[in-house]
Every structure is written in C-alpha cells, then in structure tokens.
Amino acid sequence: MAQNKVTSEQFIGFKKREAAGVKKRAEVGKIVSFIILAAFCIIWVMPFFIMFFGSLRGHIDTTFYPKELFYPHSGYTLENYKILLFQEYPPDFPQHNTTQEYAIGHWFMNTCFSAIGGTLLYLLVASLAAYTFVFIDFKFHNVLFAILVASMVVPGAATSVGNQSLVYAMGLNKSILALIIPGLGGIYGMYLIKTFFESIPKDLIESARMDGYNNWEIYLKIVLPLGKTVLFVQGLFGFMGGWNDLVWPQMLFGTQDSKKWTLQVGMAYIINNSKTANLIGSALAGGVVCLVPVLAMYIVAQDKIIDGMAGAGIKR
Amino acid sequence: MQDTVESVSLEAQGDSFVSLKDVNKIYPNGVQAVYDFNIDIKENEFIVLVGPSGCGKSTTLRMIAGLEDITSGQLWINNSLSNYKASKDRDISMVFQSYALYPQMTVYDNIAFPLRARRYRMPVVNLVLKAWDQVVEALNNPQLLADAYLEACDRQLRYSTVVSYVATKLGICDTAAKIICSYKIKSVTDLDNTGKSGKRLLDEIKERAAQEKQKEMQAIAEKGLTVDDQYQVYANGELQYEMKKLSEEEIRKKVFEAAEILDLGPYLDRRPKELSGGQMQRVALGRAIVRNARLFLMDEPLSNLDAKLRVQMRSEIVRIHEQIGATTIYVTHDQTEAMTMATKIAIMSKGWVQQIGTPQEIYYHPKNIFVATFIGSPAMNIIEGEYQNGTITFANGYSVQMPEAFAAKHDAYYREKIAELEAVLEMDDFKKMHALKLIDKDLFALHSQLEPALVGRALKDVIASAHHVNEECAAKVEALIGKFVENEATLASELAEAHKINARELIVALKEIVSTIGDEHGKEALEALNALAEIESQGMGSKESLTTYTAFVQAVEELIAYASTVDSHILQTKCAALNVAGQVDKTSKQWLLTVRKPLLTFEKIPSSVIGKLHNAQVFNKNEKEEKGTLYYQKPKKEKKKHAVKFNLNSVDVEFVNNLYDVACDLLAKCNAALSGKHGVRLGIRPEDLHLSSEFAGDSTQGFKVNSNIVELLGSELLIHTQWAGATVIAKISTGTLVKPHTEVELTMNREKILVFDENCGDTI
Known part of the structure; x- marks a missing residue:
C-alpha cells in the first residue's frame, strides 16, 4: 500500500529515536507493567483455583492442605459433589452433625426465581416509574422525586428489621415472593434508568404523541428500545444483587425448612457445618456450584456488560 | 382587539383555517413569551414566523401543536376551538428541528410510524x-x-x-x-x-x-x-363500517407514495444513523406528509443543514407544499427562508408580533424600524436626522428634501398618533395609574418625611455637619437657615399646617381623576377618598399665608443647590432630608393606602395598546434601559399568582408602573413634533444607494464618502462607510469598480426613503 511506505525522513526519525533509547524504554515499561499485571492476576485468580481444586480433594486429603495444593496424593475425586448433590457420603466418612438436608436443587431454583424474576419485575417497575418522572408532567413530581432520592440515604440494614415485620404482617413469610417484593421499591435502579431516559430527546416523545400514540405505546415502542442498554446494565446489577443476597433470605427463611433456602443461605449453612474439617471439601464444592452460573453469564454477556457500563449515563 | 374577558366571542372565524386570537403564553416561572398573538391563516397558505432567537416564535408553534398550554386567548383550527384539544386530535403533523427520527427503526418504519397509531373508520x-x-x-x-x-x-x-x-x-x-x-x-x-x-x-x-x-x-x-x-x-x-388500524398493505402503499415524492426509495431499508443530514430531513418530512394532515408545522427544519443543502431543501419544501397543498406554518430565524418560501410572513420581536404581511409588503412597507432593519440583507441603513418642513438634516449638515406629499403624511401621522394616545389616556386603567402616580410620588417620600416636631434638631444637624466640612461652608449654611433655628416653634406649626394643605391639594387632585374612572374599583377608591373629607376641611388656609414656611422652602432649595457643590456626602444627605415641599400629612398616609388598593387593578388595558407602548420603549432613540422596563398586570390568574410579590400595603415597595409615564411622554413628544423641528430616523436600503454618476432616477443631492471596506459579491459591490454618524452600506452594481479607501459619490433613491419616528419607531 502506497500510504504505508516509509519516507526516508521518517526512517531517519525512527533511527534517531532508537538511538535516543525511546523504543527501549517503551519496551521496558511494557515488560514491567506486564509483570505487575500478571502478579495481580495470579493473586486474584488464586482463590478460585484453591476453591476449584479443593472441591476435588477427598476427605482423606483435607489435612494435607496446603502442602498438596493442586494435586492431592490420593488423586482427584468427586465425592464432595456427591455429598452436596445427592447426600451420598463415602462409607469411611467420619461423624458429622448435618441436621438439615442439602436440598441444593431447591436452593438453585429458589435463587433463580428470586434473582431472575425479581430483576425482571424490578426492571418493569423501575422503568415505568422513570418514564413517569421524565415524560409525564404531574404536580409535585420534583418533590416526590426528591423524597425518593433522600430515602437512599437510609442504609438497607437499618430498614431490614422493619421490612421483615412488614412481610410477616402481610403473611408473606411462607412465600418465596417475599424475596422479591420488598426489593421492588429500590430507588437506585430507578434513578439510573431515569438519568438515561432524560437523555432521550423530548422531540421523539412529543412527535409520537402528536401521531396519536398513548403513553403505554410510547413506552413500549420508543423508550424501551432506546433505553435497552441501561435496562441491561440495571438488569445485570439486579441479578448479581439477587444472586448474592444472603442477609434478607437468611432473615426470612433461615429458621424454616431448608427447601425454602436460597443458594447463599444454603452455602452459609454448609460453611458453618464444615468446621469439622472433613466437610471443607463440600463447602468448596458448594462455592463452585454457586459460581458457575454467574461466571457463565459473565462470559456470555461480557461485551454487552462493558458496552453498557461505558454507555450508561453518556448522552448520545 | 378590545375584547375583555367577559365579552369573548366564541364563534368560528369564517374562511380562515387556523386562527389565533389574543394568544398569550406565560411560563410557570412568570416569563411571558408571547403577547397577544393575532393571526388568521387561510387554507393552503404558507406562513412563516420569523424573528430573532428568543422572540417566542417556537413557543407559538408549540402552542398550535398542543405541546404547550395556551395561557389565554383562543386557538381555532378548522373552525373548532382547539385550546384544550390533545395534539393528536388536532389533525396536524410537525417536523422538528432535530428531525425526531427513531434511531432503532428503519426509514420505512419511521415513515410508517404515524400510520400505525390510530384507527380509522373504514368499510368492512x-x-x-x-x-x-x-x-x-x-x-x-x-x-x-x-x-x-x-x-x-x-x-x-x-x-x-x-x-x-x-x-x-x-x-x-x-x-x-x-x-x-x-x-x-x-x-x-x-x-x-x-x-x-x-x-x-x-x-x-x-x-x-x-x-x-x-x-x-x-x-x-x-x-x-x-x-x-x-x-x-x-x-x-x-x-358496513368498522374502526380498524390500517393494514400493512395500505401502510406500505402510503409509505411508498411518500418515499416517491421525497425520492427516498433507495434508503427505506436504512437506519437514521446511516443517512446524511439531507436524507434525514427528507425522512422527517416524509413522516409528516404520510398522514395527510391538513396542517403542517415546521420548527426550523433546515437549521441543521449545510448552506448548500439548505437552499436545495428550501425549494424541495416549497415543491412539496405545492404538491400536497396542506396549510403550513413554518418557523425560522432566517429571513432568506422567510422571504423565499412564505405566502405570508409574521415578524416577531420579544413576544410581540410586529407585522404580518406578504413578503413584498414587508419589504417595501415595513411598519416600524424593527421590521425594516430585520428584513433585507445587508440590513437597512439607519441615519439619525432632524425633520423640519419636509427637509431632513443630518448631523453633518447634509439635508434631504423629502417628496412634497410627505409633509402632509407626516402631519397626518402625528395627528392620528395624538388622537390615539389621548384616547388611551382617557381609559380607566390609565387614569388609575395617573392617580397612583400622584399618591406614590408623595407617599413614598414619606420615609424621609421631616417631622414638624423634629425640625429644630434636623436644622442643627445640618449646621453641625456643615461645621465638619470647613468654616466657609458653615458660615454659608448658617446664613441660610440660622434664622429658622431661632423661631423653631413657628416653623414647626407652619410645617404641620403646610403638610395638611398639601394633603388637601393632593386629595382634591385625586378626586378629580378618580371621579372620572368608570368601573367599580374607581368607585371604591372614590368612597375611600370621600372618607378623607375630614382632613380636607381641616386645612382651610392657603400656603401663601405661611410666610415662614415659604421662606423655609426657598432656603432649603438654595441650600440643596449649594450642598451639591460641596464635596461632602453627609451634608448632602442631611440637606435632602430637609426637603419638605409637597410632603403630606402623616395621618392622611394611612387613608391614602386604602385608596391605593382598589386602584391597583388594571384589567382592561387592551394588549394592542400595551404593544404600542412597548414598542415606544424598545425602539426609543434614547435607549436608557430602565430596570424592569415594562411592568403591568394582566387579567390572568397565573400572572397574578406569580407576579404580585409585594405587599400592597407596604410603603417601602415602589410600584414600578411606567406605562402611564410612557404614554404621557409619547404624547408630549408627538405634540412637539407637530409644532416644529424634531428628530427622526431615516432608513434607506443598501440597494437604494447608488453611485451618483450611475443613477438617473429621482435622486437626492450626491454626497461624498470614503469607502472603508469594499466587498465583492458576485455582480454586486458592498461599500461600507462611515457617514453622518452611522455605518452606511451601499450595494452597487459592479459596472464601476470601487477600490477601498477611495472617495465615491453616492446618492439616495428619494422614492425609497423611509422615515421612522424617533420615539416609537413606527414608519411615518
């Protein structure tokens, strides 16, 4: 290609810079930064490796930790997963005090329900609220919004006891819906979505209104398609929050039948149980089981997550 | 125009398709964007609203579209009152400045979007x-x-x-x-x-x-x-009929039709971001025309295009208008667009409509100086001069002999103006303002009122502060007021008497004005005044008999004049405090407040009058911008709620109402103009200035100017020059080449000269 040809002046320039050591310094910088990054990478990944290989370690090998970190002398085994998933203890397994059933299938379904269902429902509620605040002019909407934002100051932990007694009073303490409903009043996501909606040109909405569309149609046909990035980001945040939530499900169902638990409550129970050392492997296996769906989602949606995080709140 | 709130006629407007009657827009924050907009638009017309940015033209359009509420006035579309109709029911379509295309849809879907919204009555x-x-x-x-x-x-x-x-x-x-x-x-x-x-x-x-x-x-x-x-x-x-949405095939047919008109066929499958500005513009137009609405609104549709494309789209829009024939209202700040596209132009400035007319009318017969200078490129030259007996003389001695018919026209104009203003001043509300002015002038001087009992102390104060300045000053001040310190008691009693006499005089004057006010507020005020009769009867004497007082007033006058020459702020303030002329009795103050309250109701000032007085202020030659140039109340609930922030009973707040002053001032100036020499502004378009060697028509005497800058624009030369205290631009043909910094002799086309009144900017 003609424009890729290097002129003699440019060539001399390169040589001069080379002579001045510019190129060398750049290389050194690259190597140093690579080493630092690699070190941090290893530190960051290490716990995951320990967890993964630890879950493949039989109860006989637990005491050889951390001497045989990645390869136990009696070989890899799936017995921890068997304990976790099917309650099949190896014949020589020592005494343990597991009183509650490891209903990991139920836990998984419960968590999926609360995380996915809760997220979708929250997106609907929050985007409708955001639409109302941005595109519908009603009295005192500024005041109302200010009150909502002010309520963000109160930490969740402070209101959780009140929430719990409310849920009990409503008779929801037996229902899994209790995991979802209190979260629907969250302001943060609504605020995020509202900020994004504000960047949608008002002309679009006015034009659609003039054409005879009503608010619901405008919401569905214009605002939602344009706001899908922010909805995705908020959906992701909501899903992660729902998946990783421990305190609230624990408060609700911690003392009830283990079939009502979520993965995190179950995990907490397993970890609590594994103080006998023989069950440490099963705790680590539980960690892997919890992690895999989230990790899979991250890998699949990686591009979109990065796009969404960069794009959220930036005006087009 | 003289409609009051009660007697609004709710009748359709004959043959006009869109008609706005006295439309006002006041935003919730109290800013009034549009004053008294009146226009009748016939079917198939192409109306352009034009004006500098912030003049309310977009607001007007958005009010017609139903995107903004109309604060007062009526909007008729197709013979139905549409103030409160939802914008979707007004049968309008609008092109936005930003095009408002939906980025997630293809061009096809964008154009089809309006068709998919509503149901139509169709045979089964x-x-x-x-x-x-x-x-x-x-x-x-x-x-x-x-x-x-x-x-x-x-x-x-x-x-x-x-x-x-x-x-x-x-x-x-x-x-x-x-x-x-x-x-x-x-x-x-x-x-x-x-x-x-x-x-x-x-x-x-x-x-x-x-x-x-x-x-x-x-x-x-x-x-x-x-x-x-x-x-x-x-x-x-x-x-059989049914209400149903258009089927996809009908939509397709209409979209293809629109695409054909706009030449958009190859782009139907693209998304808006894959289009150029001109194509996006065409899509926006397509979306507007596809619905066959009877009224088109366009809000600066061409301002985002580059210059060349703009010219192209301009003719495109005119072509589409001719093809479709829908009534169009077009908003722009670009006078070229207005002049080339419109069948009728409405020029706006600061919320007021200045003139409505065809492009020719507006160009050749501008109503006032704003229209004259706004339309035309380069702008009209305005030169200040003095008029006397048909001759206008400029500051540099050059004079223009106006055509003979002009003198009669001039006199007729001023006579009409005077008659108009006199009628205005006869109006109830202006009488109220007059009365208020009398009250306020004296009432608001009260905070500096000199108490008769304390006059002695005040005198001593002045003398003391004079001693602080220097000996000479002290001597002078003592000579002036020293004698009053001695007979303090007489002065005090005479002062009190004088205040009472002043109050009486004020009340008599007020009564004279207030008794002519026709409405119920005037009667209320008159009752309050009658209650003051007590004070009136008490002060029986006349001011001439109070010798000490008269001497005192005179002495204080001299004193203040002297104090202004002395470099002492303290002395000046103290002396000003001694000024007692025109001060009224303190007891009548409370009474006057009760008179004042009913007078503060101006409900029936026609907005046309306000518009004229507004122009008189804005286009006044001596542009001393007062704070809050124009302030008055209008019969709008919202306005009252937001604007009346002061306490009507408080004496500390000055009621800034200069409408009356403006009217009086204007009347005086008009009277002066009739009697003799007065200032005018002469307007001449650059294209009516010619080289005197080239022009053979009815020309004025030639004048020599130095060409500072010469621009060559195609077949024309623009000569910029300083002459008679103004920048003058002449547009001449390139027959003669003029070089910069040479002397050329120019002449005016006498027939094209416009003369503007110096006080209100109207064309004479």
Whole structure:
C-alpha cells in the first residue's frame, strides 16, 4: 500500500529515536507493567483455583492442605459433589452433625426465581416509574422525586428489621415472593434508568404523541428500545444483587425448612457445618456450584456488560 | 382587539383555517413569551414566523401543536376551538428541528410510524374472497408470479418479509400473497408438478380457490350479509363500517407514495444513523406528509443543514407544499427562508408580533424600524436626522428634501398618533395609574418625611455637619437657615399646617381623576377618598399665608443647590432630608393606602395598546434601559399568582408602573413634533444607494464618502462607510469598480426613503 511506505525522513526519525533509547524504554515499561499485571492476576485468580481444586480433594486429603495444593496424593475425586448433590457420603466418612438436608436443587431454583424474576419485575417497575418522572408532567413530581432520592440515604440494614415485620404482617413469610417484593421499591435502579431516559430527546416523545400514540405505546415502542442498554446494565446489577443476597433470605427463611433456602443461605449453612474439617471439601464444592452460573453469564454477556457500563449515563 | 374577558366571542372565524386570537403564553416561572398573538391563516397558505432567537416564535408553534398550554386567548383550527384539544386530535403533523427520527427503526418504519397509531373508520371488506380471486388472477401469469417469489427470497430485507414483497410486486393483498407463498412456486414448471392431492398443482390451487370461495359465500349468506364486486360487505343494503388500524398493505402503499415524492426509495431499508443530514430531513418530512394532515408545522427544519443543502431543501419544501397543498406554518430565524418560501410572513420581536404581511409588503412597507432593519440583507441603513418642513438634516449638515406629499403624511401621522394616545389616556386603567402616580410620588417620600416636631434638631444637624466640612461652608449654611433655628416653634406649626394643605391639594387632585374612572374599583377608591373629607376641611388656609414656611422652602432649595457643590456626602444627605415641599400629612398616609388598593387593578388595558407602548420603549432613540422596563398586570390568574410579590400595603415597595409615564411622554413628544423641528430616523436600503454618476432616477443631492471596506459579491459591490454618524452600506452594481479607501459619490433613491419616528419607531 502506497500510504504505508516509509519516507526516508521518517526512517531517519525512527533511527534517531532508537538511538535516543525511546523504543527501549517503551519496551521496558511494557515488560514491567506486564509483570505487575500478571502478579495481580495470579493473586486474584488464586482463590478460585484453591476453591476449584479443593472441591476435588477427598476427605482423606483435607489435612494435607496446603502442602498438596493442586494435586492431592490420593488423586482427584468427586465425592464432595456427591455429598452436596445427592447426600451420598463415602462409607469411611467420619461423624458429622448435618441436621438439615442439602436440598441444593431447591436452593438453585429458589435463587433463580428470586434473582431472575425479581430483576425482571424490578426492571418493569423501575422503568415505568422513570418514564413517569421524565415524560409525564404531574404536580409535585420534583418533590416526590426528591423524597425518593433522600430515602437512599437510609442504609438497607437499618430498614431490614422493619421490612421483615412488614412481610410477616402481610403473611408473606411462607412465600418465596417475599424475596422479591420488598426489593421492588429500590430507588437506585430507578434513578439510573431515569438519568438515561432524560437523555432521550423530548422531540421523539412529543412527535409520537402528536401521531396519536398513548403513553403505554410510547413506552413500549420508543423508550424501551432506546433505553435497552441501561435496562441491561440495571438488569445485570439486579441479578448479581439477587444472586448474592444472603442477609434478607437468611432473615426470612433461615429458621424454616431448608427447601425454602436460597443458594447463599444454603452455602452459609454448609460453611458453618464444615468446621469439622472433613466437610471443607463440600463447602468448596458448594462455592463452585454457586459460581458457575454467574461466571457463565459473565462470559456470555461480557461485551454487552462493558458496552453498557461505558454507555450508561453518556448522552448520545 | 378590545375584547375583555367577559365579552369573548366564541364563534368560528369564517374562511380562515387556523386562527389565533389574543394568544398569550406565560411560563410557570412568570416569563411571558408571547403577547397577544393575532393571526388568521387561510387554507393552503404558507406562513412563516420569523424573528430573532428568543422572540417566542417556537413557543407559538408549540402552542398550535398542543405541546404547550395556551395561557389565554383562543386557538381555532378548522373552525373548532382547539385550546384544550390533545395534539393528536388536532389533525396536524410537525417536523422538528432535530428531525425526531427513531434511531432503532428503519426509514420505512419511521415513515410508517404515524400510520400505525390510530384507527380509522373504514368499510368492512371480506378478505377471503378478495384473496382467492386475486390468487386465481395471479395464476394467469405464472412467469411473473414465480419471478416475484424468487426475487423476494433473494433479497433479505429488514422491513419487508417475502410475503409483503410478493404482494407489492404483484399488486395483490397480503392474504393472497401468503397463499401464493405457501406453495413456494419458484419457476413456471413448478406449477405442472403434482400437488398433495395427486393432481397438477395449478389445478389443485384453482380447485381449492373455488372451494374456499364457496365456503365463505355460504358463511356470509348465513349471516344475512351481501358482498359487492369491491368485496365490501353490506347488511340489508347498507355498507358496513368498522374502526380498524390500517393494514400493512395500505401502510406500505402510503409509505411508498411518500418515499416517491421525497425520492427516498433507495434508503427505506436504512437506519437514521446511516443517512446524511439531507436524507434525514427528507425522512422527517416524509413522516409528516404520510398522514395527510391538513396542517403542517415546521420548527426550523433546515437549521441543521449545510448552506448548500439548505437552499436545495428550501425549494424541495416549497415543491412539496405545492404538491400536497396542506396549510403550513413554518418557523425560522432566517429571513432568506422567510422571504423565499412564505405566502405570508409574521415578524416577531420579544413576544410581540410586529407585522404580518406578504413578503413584498414587508419589504417595501415595513411598519416600524424593527421590521425594516430585520428584513433585507445587508440590513437597512439607519441615519439619525432632524425633520423640519419636509427637509431632513443630518448631523453633518447634509439635508434631504423629502417628496412634497410627505409633509402632509407626516402631519397626518402625528395627528392620528395624538388622537390615539389621548384616547388611551382617557381609559380607566390609565387614569388609575395617573392617580397612583400622584399618591406614590408623595407617599413614598414619606420615609424621609421631616417631622414638624423634629425640625429644630434636623436644622442643627445640618449646621453641625456643615461645621465638619470647613468654616466657609458653615458660615454659608448658617446664613441660610440660622434664622429658622431661632423661631423653631413657628416653623414647626407652619410645617404641620403646610403638610395638611398639601394633603388637601393632593386629595382634591385625586378626586378629580378618580371621579372620572368608570368601573367599580374607581368607585371604591372614590368612597375611600370621600372618607378623607375630614382632613380636607381641616386645612382651610392657603400656603401663601405661611410666610415662614415659604421662606423655609426657598432656603432649603438654595441650600440643596449649594450642598451639591460641596464635596461632602453627609451634608448632602442631611440637606435632602430637609426637603419638605409637597410632603403630606402623616395621618392622611394611612387613608391614602386604602385608596391605593382598589386602584391597583388594571384589567382592561387592551394588549394592542400595551404593544404600542412597548414598542415606544424598545425602539426609543434614547435607549436608557430602565430596570424592569415594562411592568403591568394582566387579567390572568397565573400572572397574578406569580407576579404580585409585594405587599400592597407596604410603603417601602415602589410600584414600578411606567406605562402611564410612557404614554404621557409619547404624547408630549408627538405634540412637539407637530409644532416644529424634531428628530427622526431615516432608513434607506443598501440597494437604494447608488453611485451618483450611475443613477438617473429621482435622486437626492450626491454626497461624498470614503469607502472603508469594499466587498465583492458576485455582480454586486458592498461599500461600507462611515457617514453622518452611522455605518452606511451601499450595494452597487459592479459596472464601476470601487477600490477601498477611495472617495465615491453616492446618492439616495428619494422614492425609497423611509422615515421612522424617533420615539416609537413606527414608519411615518
């Protein structure tokens, strides 16, 4: 290609810079930064490796930790997963005090329900609220919004006891819906979505209104398609929050039948149980089981997550 | 124009299609964006609202569109009062400055979007019969059918499925196309293959068509309906209607029509971000025209385009307007657009309409100096001069002898103006203002009122502060007021007496004005004044008999004059405090407040009068911008709620109301103008300034100027020069080449000279 040809002046320039050591310094910088990054990478990944290989370690090998970190002398085994998933203890397994059933299938379904269902429902509620605040002019909407934002100051932990007694009073303490409903009043996501909606040109909405569309149609046909990035980001945040939530499900169902638990409550129970050392492997296996769906989602949606995080709140 | 709130006529406006009557817009924060907008727009007209930015033209358009509330006034569209109609019910379509295209949709969907919104009343059509008939007809030309299907499969279009492509290609309805597509006929020979039933495919289809039609006919007959050859359904001989949305094929037809008009065919499958500015503009236009609305609104549609494209789109829009014929209201700040596109222009400034007329009228007969300078490029030259007996003389001694008819015109103009202003001043509300002015002038001087009992102390204060300045000053001040310190008691009693006399005089004057006010507020004020009769009767003496007082007032006058020459702020303030002329009795103060309250109600000032006085202020030659130039109340609830922030009983707040002053001032100036020499502003367009060697028409005496800058614009030369205290631009043809910094002799075309009144900016 003609424009890729290097002129003699440019060539001399390169040589001069080379002579001045510019190129060398750049290389050194690259190597140093690579080493630092690699070190941090290893530190960051290490716990995951320990967890993964630890879950493949039989109860006989637990005491050889951390001497045989990645390869136990009696070989890899799936017995921890068997304990976790099917309650099949190896014949020589020592005494343990597991009183509650490891209903990991139920836990998984419960968590999926609360995380996915809760997220979708929250997106609907929050985007409708955001639409109302941005595109519908009603009295005192500024005041109302200010009150909502002010309520963000109160930490969740402070209101959780009140929430719990409310849920009990409503008779929801037996229902899994209790995991979802209190979260629907969250302001943060609504605020995020509202900020994004504000960047949608008002002309679009006015034009659609003039054409005879009503608010619901405008919401569905214009605002939602344009706001899908922010909805995705908020959906992701909501899903992660729902998946990783421990305190609230624990408060609700911690003392009830283990079939009502979520993965995190179950995990907490397993970890609590594994103080006998023989069950440490099963705790680590539980960690892997919890992690895999989230990790899979991250890998699949990686591009979109990065796009969404960069794009959220930036005006087009 | 003189409509009050009570006597508004709610009648349709004859032959005008859109009509605005006294439309005002006040934003919730109290800013008034549009004052008293009146316009009648006939069908098929192309109206351009033009004015500098922030003059309220977009607000007006948005009010017509229903995107902003109308604070007061009436909006008639197609002979129905539309103030409170939702914008979707006004049968309008609008083109936005930002185009407002939906980025997630293709051009096709963007244009189709308005069509998909609403339901229309349409005759019921039996689609089954129609479809099968069309299928059979299409089978008569199997080659075309096969080609259409193949082509449809080859193209993978976003907006159009295979079915809709086939339907368009063959000119049949979607249901028929669906049937054809279900057989997947890719070539003519396919029709000869055996179908599912073992027969030839062609025969099979035809057989099925006959069966289906038979079945449908039976079903219809059972319901007691009949179908004509247009497949429209009749019940008992009456055509049946239903409310339904447009079908996809109808939408497609309309979108393609619009695309054809706008030359958008190749871009239908693109998204807005894949289009250039001009194409986006055309899509926005397409979306507006596709709905066949009777009123088009355009809000600066061309301002985002580059200069060349703008010219092109300008003619495009005019062409579309001619083709479609919808009434159009177009907002722009660009006078070229206004002059080239409009059939009628409305020029606005600061919320007021300055002139409405055809481009020719506006160019040749501008109503006032704003219109004259706003329209025309380069702008009209304005030169200040003095008028006397048909001659205008400039600061540099050059004089223009105006045509003979002008003198009569001049006199007639001022006589009319005076008559108008006198009528204005006769109005109740202006009388109220006059009365208020009298009250306020004295009432608000009260905070500096000199108490008769304390006069001695005040005098000593002045003398003391004079001693602080220097000996000479002290001596002078003592000579002036020293004698009053001695007979303090007499002075005090005479002062009190004088205040009472002043109050009486004020009340008499007020009574004279207030008694002529016709409305109930005036009567209320008069009652309050009558209650003051007590004070009136007490002060029986006259001021002339109070010798000490008269001497004192005179001495204080001299003192203040002297103090202003002395460099001492303290002395000046103390002396000012001694000023007692015109001060009224303190007891009458409270009474006057009760008079003041009913007077503070101005409800019936026609906005046309306010508009004139507004112009008189804005276009006044001595542009001393006072704070809050114009302040008055209008009969609007919102305005009252937001604007009346002061306490009416408080004496500390000055009621800034200068409408009366403006009117009085204007009247005085008009009277002066009739009697002799007065200032005017002369306007001459650059194209009416000629080289005196070239111009042969009715010209004025030539004048020599130094050409500072010479611009060559195609076949014209623009000569910028300083002359008679103004920058003058002359546009001359390039017959003679003028070089910069040379002396040229110019002359004015006498017929084209416009003269503006110096005080209110109107054309004489």
